[in-house]
Amino acid sequence: MGDPNVSDKQFHPAAERLDALVEGNLDPPERLVVESHLAGCSRCQTEVEELRSLFSALARLQYFDPAPGFVNRVMSQVRLPEPWWSRAGQLLGSLAPRTSRGWAFASAMLALPLVGVGSVMLWLLSKPYVTGDGLVAFTTAQASTRFTAAWQSFIGLVIKSDITLLFARSLEAMANSGVAGTGAVAALFAGLSILSGYVLYQNLVRTPTRRSDYVSYSF
Amino acid sequence: MDYSKLTDQEVVVLARQGRETAFRDLIGRYQRPVFSLIYRLVRDRERAEDLSQDTFIKVLNALDRYDPSYKFSSWIFKIAHNTALDHLRKKEPETLSLDGSPHAETASEAEASMVTVAGDEQSPEDYTAQRELSGVLELAIAKLRPEYKTAIVLCHLEGRAYEEIAEIMAVPLGTVKTYIHRARHELRGHLEHLRAET
Numbered sequence: 279m280g281d282p283n284v285s286d287k288q289f290h291p292a293a294e295r296l297d298a299l300v301e302g303n304l305d306p307p308e309r310l311v312v313e314s315h316l317a318g319c320s321r322c323q324t325e326v327e328e329l330r331s332l333f334s335a336l337a338r339l340q341y342f343d344p345a346p347g348f349v350n351r352v353m354s355q356v357r358l359p360e361p362w363w364s365r366a367g368q369l370l371g372s373l374a375p376r377t378s379r380g381w382a383f384a385s386a387m388l389a390l391p392l393v394g395v396g397s398v399m400l401w402l403l404s405k406p407y408v409t410g411d412g413l414v415a416f417t418t419a420q421a422s423t424r425f426t427a428a429w430q431s432f433i434g435l436v437i438k439s440d441i442t443l444l445f446a447r448s449l450e451a452m453a454n455s456g457v458a459g460t461g462a463v464a465a466l467f468a469g470l471s472i473l474s475g476y477v478l479y480q481n482l483v484r485t486p487t488r489r490s491d492y493v494s495y496s497f
Numbered sequence: 498m499d500y501s502k503l504t505d506q507e508v509v510v511l512a513r514q515g516r517e518t519a520f521r522d523l524i525g526r527y528q529r530p531v532f533s534l535i536y537r538l539v540r541d542r543e544r545a546e547d548l549s550q551d552t553f554i555k556v557l558n559a560l561d562r563y564d565p566s567y568k569f570s571s572w573i574f575k576i577a578h579n580t581a582l583d584h585l586r587k588k589e590p591e592t593l594s595l596d597g598s599p600h601a602e603t604a605s606e607a608e609a610s611m612v613t614v615a616g617d618e619q620s621p622e623d624y625t626a627q628r629e630l631s632g633v634l635e636l637a638i639a640k641l642r643p644e645y646k647t648a649i650v651l652c653h654l655e656g657r658a659y660e661e662i663a664e665i666m667a668v669p670l671g672t673v674k675t676y677i678h679r680a681r682h683e684l685r686g687h688l689e690h691l692r693a694e695t
Contacts, residue, residue, distance in 0.1 A: 294678055332685055335634050336653035341529040342536050344546050349524045352553040359515040359561070 290322055291315055300329045378481040385481070389474035392467060414457060422453040505569035513560055524553055527570070531577045534650050537635075538581040538643050548584055552577040568661070575665045578647050585643055637687035644668075645680035652677055 291299075291312045298304045299312050316322050360368075375381045402408050429446050453459060500508055500522040508526075512519035531552055536545035556563075556573050563572060638646060647666060651657045657665070663673045 293682070294674065297678055297681065328685055329681070332681060332688070333653075335688075336649070336684075339634070339650070339654045340533075341654070342533045342545075344528055344532045344549055345542075348528055348532075348546070348550070349521055352524050352550055352557070353517070353520060355550070355554050356520060356557045358517055358520065359513060361515050 289315075290319065293325075296322065296325055296329060300326060300333055381477060382481045385474045385477040389471065389478065392471045392474070395467075396471075411457075418453060418456065418459070422450070425453060426450050506565050509560060509563060509565065509569060512557070520557055523557065523569075527573050528553075530570075530655060531573060533654065534574065534577055534647065535581045537638060537646050537650055538578075539584060540639055544584065548580050549577070552580050555580070571661055571665050574651065574655075574657075575667070578665060582643060633688060633691050634684075636691055637684050640687050641680055641683055645676050645683065648673055648676040649680045649684070 295304070295308070295312055299309060304312060316326060375384050399413075402413060403410060429449070433446055498511075498518065500511075500519065503511075505523070505526070508519050508522050512523060528549070532545060532549045535548045535552070536542065539545050539548060552573065555576055563569070638649065641649065644666065648662055651662045651665060652659075659670055659673050659677070662677075663670045666673065666676075668676075
């Protein structure tokens with residue numbers, strides 16, 4: 279069996295070997311063998327010289343540029359990925375109820391805690407030893423203390439950015455603002471209760487006849 | 498943001514987050530190599546522009562499916578090569594006259610399958626392309642089969658390793674070595690012939 283890298287008849291190195299020599303891809307022992315052959319073979323020397331001149335010509339290959347405005351033309355047809363907040367909005371939208379029963383259930387779930395909290399408040403205020411101011415002061419102080427502690431711990435552990443701290447301070451100030459702050463919170467609750475009642479009325483009492491009559495809100 | 502210090506993979510991560518500037522940077526990095534490869538394959542500037550555009554649109558719209566363990570440059574060259582080959586296959590009857598049958602195994606088979614074009618009716622686009630590719634070497638490259646062109650361009654212009662070229666062209670390593678060896682052999686023949694003519 280002869281060496282597969284050597285031609286049969288004249289024992290010249292195979293053409294691929296000469297390629298590899300010019301590319302510099304031969305191992306030192308192989309290179310030694312091929313170079314020693316080259317020293318005494320004018321045919322292979324010519325072959326290698328021609329290869330070298332081809333390599334130097336190929337090394338001068340040029341790049342071509344597309345016409346100006348290529349980047350803009352491509353960008354006009356590329357779909358940029360949507361930012362996370364947009365995807366989150368779509369996800370929430372996909373979770374919104376699609377039927378009147380679904381909306382009724384969601385509204386009831388929203389309204390029930392509000393009604394429950396409101397009832398407890400009324401019951402407490404009906405007691406002779408509980409005054410409105412006292413209840414507000416107690417609730418505010420408790421809520422403020424617990425909320426501030428929990429919030430600061432959360433901020434300390436997870437987010438330490440200046441913006442978050444500023445936001446926390448604002449909430450803290452609102453919670454500590456006494457009757458005015460509580461009033462704002464109560465107004466928010468009242469607004470949500472009215473909205474819930476309206477949605478319930480639309481979906482349970484009033485029978486919709488056309489699709490456009492459905493009340494749909496994305497919370 | 499200075500993208501020049503970032504690797505392709507890092508820019509891809511930013512692009513996946515929806516940053517338009519990252520998309521533009523990726524196009525900027527590869528527009529010349531991709532266009533140069535496709536232009537040499539199709540030899541028509543307008544078509545090369547369209548196919549390069551198609552390549553980038555395919556790549557950038559599929560960034561979320563890109564596997565970062567794979568070299569980004571290999572991925573984009575692979576898509577560019579396939580896009581150009583698809584185009585050439587669709588218009589095979591026309592290209593046959595220039596390159597011979599793409600199924601030819603040897604240079605003589607390819608030469609035998611060439612169709613001689615009567616007359617010298619070149620469109621203005623072809624004429625412009627011809628002028629731009631007027632160097633003797635470019636003319637010699639233009640006579641190669643598309644597979645040989647891609648292998649030669651990736652090897653000598655892009656400096657890619659044989660293994661990477663095999664990955665890009667989806668052929669075994671041995672086939673790439675054969676392509677490049679035969680391409681060089683044909684180039685030497687074409688160059689001698691062209692030099693003798695000029």
